Amino acid sequence: xxxxxxxxxxxxxxxxxxxxxxxxxxxxxxxxxxxxxxxxxxxxxxxxxxxxxxxxxxxxxxxxxxxxxxxxxxxxxxxxxxxxxxxxxxxxxxxxxxxxxxxxxxxxxxxxxxxxxxxxxxxxxxxxxxxx
Amino acid sequence: xxxxxxxxxxxxxxxxxxxxxxxxxxxxxxxxxxxxxxxxxxxxxxxxxxxxxxxxxxxxxxxxxxxxxxxxxxxxxxxxxxxxxxxxxxxxxxxxxxxxxxxxxxxxxxxxxxxxxxxxxxxxxxxxxxxx
DNA sequence: TTCTGCAATTAGACTAAGTCTAAAAGCAGA
DNA sequence: TCTGCTTTTAGACTTAGTCTAATTGCAGAA
Numbered sequence: 001x002x003x004x005x006x007x008x009x010x011x012x013x014x015x016x017x018x019x020x021x022x023x024x025x026x027x028x029x030x031x032x033x034x035x036x037x038x039x040x041x042x043x044x045x046x047x048x049x050x051x052x053x054x055x056x057x058x059x060x061x062x063x064x065x066x067x068x069x070x071x072x073x074x075x076x077x078x079x080x081x082x083x084x085x086x087x088x089x090x091x092x093x094x095x096x097x098x099x100x101x102x103x104x105x106x107x108x109x110x111x112x113x114x115x116x117x118x119x120x121x122x123x124x125x126x127x128x129x130x131x132x
Numbered sequence: 133x134x135x136x137x138x139x140x141x142x143x144x145x146x147x148x149x150x151x152x153x154x155x156x157x158x159x160x161x162x163x164x165x166x167x168x169x170x171x172x173x174x175x176x177x178x179x180x181x182x183x184x185x186x187x188x189x190x191x192x193x194x195x196x197x198x199x200x201x202x203x204x205x206x207x208x209x210x211x212x213x214x215x216x217x218x219x220x221x222x223x224x225x226x227x228x229x230x231x232x233x234x235x236x237x238x239x240x241x242x243x244x245x246x247x248x249x250x251x252x253x254x255x256x257x258x259x260x261x262x263x264x
Numbered sequence: 265t266t267c268t269g270c271a272a273t274t275a276g277a278c279t280a281a282g283t284c285t286a287a288a289a290g291c292a293g294a
Numbered sequence: 295t296c297t298g299c300t301t302t303t304a305g306a307c308t309t310a311g312t313c314t315a316a317t318t319g320c321a322g323a324a
Contacts, residue, residue, distance in 0.1 A: 016272065016319095035310080051274045056311065058272095072204055075282090077310055090249045105245050113237050113258065117222045120260040126245065128252040148290090148301065167281080183303045188282060207311095209281060 011065040021045045022058045023082075026068050032079040032098045035059055073098060073125045088124040101126065143197040153177045154190045155214075158200050164211040164230045167191060205230060205257045220256040233258065 004024045005015040013019060021042050026033065033041070035055050043050045059080055062068045071079045073091050079098065086103040101124075111119050136156045137147040145151060157174050158165065165173070171187045191212060194200045203211045205223050211230065218235040233256075243251050 014271080018273075049274075051276095053275080053312080054273055070207075072207060075202075075204060075210060078207060090245060090251075093252065099249065101245050101249070106241060107239050109238060109256070109258075113222060113233050116263045117231065117233070117258065118260045118263055119222075119258045120225065122256060122258045124241070124254060124256050126241075126249065126251045126254045128250045131248045131250055146300080150302075181303075183305095184281095185283080185285095185304080186302055189302080 007067065011067050013061060013065050013067065017046060018050060018054050019058050019061070022055065023062060023067060026062075026080050027082040030100075032071055032081050034077040034079055036077065038080070071098070088126065090126040090128065092130050093127050094129050099130075139199065143199050145193060145197050145199065149178060150182060150186050151190050151193070154187065155194060155199060158194075158212050159214040162232075164203055164213050166209040166211055168209065170212070203230070220258065222258040222260065224262050225259050226261050231262075 004020050004027070008015040008019060008023060022038060025038055025042050031037075035052075038059070039050065039052060039055045042055075059068070059070075063070050063080075066084075067082070069081045069084070071081050071089060073079070073089055081100070083100050088101040088103070088106060090099045090101050091097075092099070106124060109119070109122060113119060136152050136159065140147040140151060140155060153174050154170060157170055167184075167187050170191070171182065171184060174187075175182045191200070191202075195202050195212075198216075199214070201213045201216070203213050203221060205211070205221055213232070215232050220233040220235070220238060222231045222233050223229075224231070238256060241251070241254060245251060
């Protein structure tokens, strides 16, 4: 049993071949792929055909069980992220690429706002350009 | 000439009847409406029929000219926001409602990250629940 | 081993959000 | 009034994602 299978099992997800290759792909790419990119890239790693519905089902299952995260930074399709450490995102407005920003790069934000908004989580998206 | 017309003109946007009622609607609602909600609500304020394409064209024009902002906090349709002051958003996870959080409620964030990401802008979305 | 039944997968239909296109309408200036 | 540009329109189209009903694949029971 390889480590991806163990990871899925430990999160209560039965490690079917489809789920394993999808999870593996998301974990081994740093590019925050979309569902469609995942389908394209993963399809020929399986002996059977892989359906679009399975990709979406699997991604939703993995998100719900906490194996990966869904990222919405901009218009367009959802992107997926296997970095489970708390972090934020930086969108390079020139290339569209998304980079992870470690949690500790950003100062602690308030846990309550304007005396009435109780904060449970937050997501920061930075826009800008990478220096060369 | 009313104030909405002046505002559009001052942003270089010709104030057609369609644009005026759409801008007016977005400015007078605090609920961050979607394109579809805008179409539903605004259609009968005009003597002619209002096309979906016009709503999207107008919203894109208004966003590009800086009259309103487009907000993506969660999966689903884009939402529009006429609050031009710099601010962030709070999503009430119970009701789905979006509230504006004034810029000064949140500490200043770094202008450069990890020594290579030059920040031009950022968007913070808080998730949580309003206190009763 | 075979049977049973649930969970996962599949293809394809369907829905929702938004864009594109070609024609018509509106309007500013000559 | 005419001309030409801009805006609007209806509806086709595209993209992202969900739903459905049938099939497949297993795990556990007999």
